[in-house]
Amino acid sequence: MNLLKRWFGAKASRTPNPSASYQDAGGGIAITTSDQLEEALRTGGATASGATVTPNKALNTSAVYASVRIISGAVANMPLQLKRKVDERTREDASDHPLGVVLRRKPNRWQTPSQFRRMMQAHLLLRGNAYAMIVRSVGKIKELVPLHPDQVECTQNDDLQLEYSYTRKDGRKIKLPQSEVFHLVGLTLDGVHGVSPIAYARESIGLALSMENHGATTFKNSARVSSVLSHPGKLGPEGLAFLRTSLDDYRSGGESEGKALILEEGMDVKPLAMTAEDAQWLQSREFSRVDIAMFMGVPPSMLGDNSGSDSNWGTGLEQKSLGFVAYTLEDWLTTWEESIGRDLIAADDLETYARFNRAALVKGDLKTRWEAYVKGLQWGVYSPDEVRALEDLNPRPDGLGGQYYDPPNTAGNSETKKDDGDEPSKPA
Template sequence: MAFWDRWLGGSSSPAASPRASFQDSGGGVVINTSQQLEEALRTGTLTASGASVTPDKSMRVAAVYAAVRVRCGVVANMPIHIKRRVDDRTREDAVDHPSWKLMRRRPNGWQTPAQFKRMMQAHLILRGNAYALIARSRGEVQSLIPLHPDRVECKQNNDLTLEYTYTRKDGRKIKLAQNEVFHLVGLTLDGVHGVSAITYARETIGLSLTMEDHGASTFRNGARVSTVLKHPGKLGPEGTENLRASLDSFRAGGEKEGKALILEEGMDAAPLAMTAQDAQWIESRKFSRTDIAMFLGVPPHMIGDTEKNTSWGTGIESQTQGFVTFSAEDDLTIWEETINRDLIGDDVDVYARFNRAALVRGDIKARWEAHVKALQWGVSSPNEIRALEDQNPRDGGDVYYDPPNTAGGEKPEKDDGDEPPQTA
């Protein structure tokens, strides 16, 4: 049996009973047994607002999509280095290590590193876990095959090792050992399974989905929930239908938008329910958007909410720094430690490290201010700065300048205070 057939479901082997799982396209749950129905009801995908919330369906909410896109973009676009400790003070790129090729060139046969990291990070945020099969040849890691979290079940054995069960599309279950799975875990309450922010933000997201449906219906019907017409007499079925058709045509907008409604035969019109403005629908949407940003760890201004731009600090810059410190750094640390554990293993001299300086790669002013300070204080040489900017080295560019407070010159003699200093 070919490797890809075994793991990705191309075999015609008899299928085992599949477990209930969310589907990628519609976000629904496949139910095959009464036990699966009980499990689906217990997980509570239906919210108090009446909306069914799943990780895939929640991405239809603009605030959720924006927050996930921002969080994933940081990990996807930041280069990750595989470093080797040469001695206590020297580090070098471990380009000969298999993990270097996976993280910098090609994690598998069809994805780039940015695509792989972005997808895995999205799984981590939306579902609390991200899985990839570690394909090895002669003990060396060759590729990382992403596995959808809804098809993976993780459990801890009596000896405290982890065991994974992957359900293929044909229903067959594949057992995987702990050293065969690259497993990213987010916030966890049991040390094994990550919890999803979507689970705890379900009511807020469900409310947002319901408001979206309400808004679409309201504006589709002329920005009024409903209208009642009062007639002093009695209308027959034909007259009622003609009147309803005329009113619907008027409310459809077009050339009649903004015109007055003319009623005949002493009829009167009155609203039957509150309008969207009366119910402060727009304000409710803003409140929901802020809550979603809080759940997903993104400052509101990054998802388009700039009204409360001091909620994370005194201004946009402070909010952005707060995001880097409390959200992005958390994601980067999860990736680094998981790579060290699952891909590098026992080689203590090799480790993964994101290049955090890339966060200011798009800000040329901040980048060059950092370069100038690194040169002034002897942290970097001119050629090291040029290398960071993808420029070739220059002659004499491997020097390190002395910091300003240690520049040459003898210290003046101490004044004993007997005579005032002489002036020219």
């Protein structure tokens, strides 16, 4: 652990590097290259709507926050198992592998496995990359220390090996070889760096932020009136002051809540219907939510949009859930499994691999889960003890839980076989 103290626990440098440690108050990214500096000077993350969009600010949008929460929560809560390949058709549990303790019990000294996976997946969704430093002792992995993507720069050397530069809070840079970094990569265009979804969805998110600010300002300042008071003549200063005081008391609520407004001097009130601008504003908010859902790969109904705009995902909750698992979640699960095999399992260990238990996705659906178990038992896929293990139960105490049932209607069963030329046996 002295390595961790040397990298993360040393005293602050007296002359920090401002170009490496600079970040804006909203999070932003560290300015490490001339291209990043030029982009920051030209736009600073600004959009055509006028809103500045960074990964942290994007979370202020309900659709972005909900998408990140749903996807990262699914990855965090799904059981992650280590398996060992015995032969071409046989697999066994490999929880005794040293990596099993790190992945399933204690990734580091302050995080639980679900916290670690949720944070890494959130980094992956918001920035396209997620990093963790691999801490080894006597050749075995002891910890995975998460590194913020904004403080990590990944480069590929001439020998095609990757090298990572981590910028500490005091501005000092630490070089890490590829063997010491667990790197999750999202959609990539160069095979090295993940593409940030926020960068491409910036205009949609900026529009959503601008509309939310517009709505909040409207309600704060009461800019949109719901009715008009008309006077048959001219209202004097004293009458105007009295009317303004009466309206302020009426709008303040309290004892006036629900009471009628009394008008004097022949005044009349005319209600105003919703304007076309108001209706367009509501429609734009719905469109913005659907647009962000498309970028993040989440059915709009899972984000609270029940307008029927996600019919392509299916016609029922079950079909939409299956579409979300097949076309969105499966991509991230595969990324985790293959990255673990590449970075955390020794290259000469060809038998051990990581696998998410996707059957846990139907844990909350008791009917579907048990229907699947029954079919698995009938067709000899599962034994009773294997079903009990999936439910976290002990084997059958009578010792008969390990047997497999013969599939029904199987051709060539004992009822159709001949015995030394005799007639086929008939069922009793």
